[in-house]
Amino acid sequence: MATQVTVTATSNAQRGSSFLRIAIALQTLTIFLQAVSAGLLMTSSYGETLHSAGARVMYGATMLYLLAAVLAWKPGGSSPRPVLHASGFLVLASAQVVLGIAHVPSVHLPLGVLMFGLSVLALARR
Numbered sequence: 001m002a003t004q005v006t007v008t009a010t011s012n013a014q015r016g017s018s019f020l021r022i023a024i025a026l027q028t029l030t031i032f033l034q035a036v037s038a039g040l041l042m043t044s045s046y047g048e049t050l051h052s053a054g055a056r057v058m059y060g061a062t063m064l065y066l067l068a069a070v071l072a073w074k075p076g077g078s079s080p081r082p083v084l085h086a087s088g089f090l091v092l093a094s095a096q097v098v099l100g101i102a103h104v105p106s107v108h109l110p111l112g113v114l115m116f117g118l119s120v121l122a123l124a125r126r
Contacts, residue, residue, distance in 0.1 A: 017126070019071060019072065020072045020126065021126045022068070023061070023064045023065040023068035024065055024123045026061045026065075027058070027061040027065045027089065027119050028116070028122075028123050029061075030054065034055065034058050035116065037050040037051040037054045055097060058093065059093050065090075066086040066087060066089070069086040070083055089119070092114075092118075093115070
């Protein structure tokens, strides 16, 4: 019976870790696509629509990352550190949205670059 519980716990931890890895990869991809759509924003008429829609998708991916981190931590028994990282990303994503709506590119663009770098770093650590 104890062996079955250990195997189940290990299996749940692996699933949680895989979900977390996928969530980080999705977040990284959406942040990269935001950089691409920012370039289109400056050069085409449909760039603003694409960048605006991408912001919503990126924010959703960041919330998914937080959910995956919580699920990997609580039931899976993983470290709580990814929850702190994901929470930090959600704060940064919220700041990005506010700065984008306020049209403050002098902070919005460098913050986007920082977020992409941190997301790649988080992905490499997983």
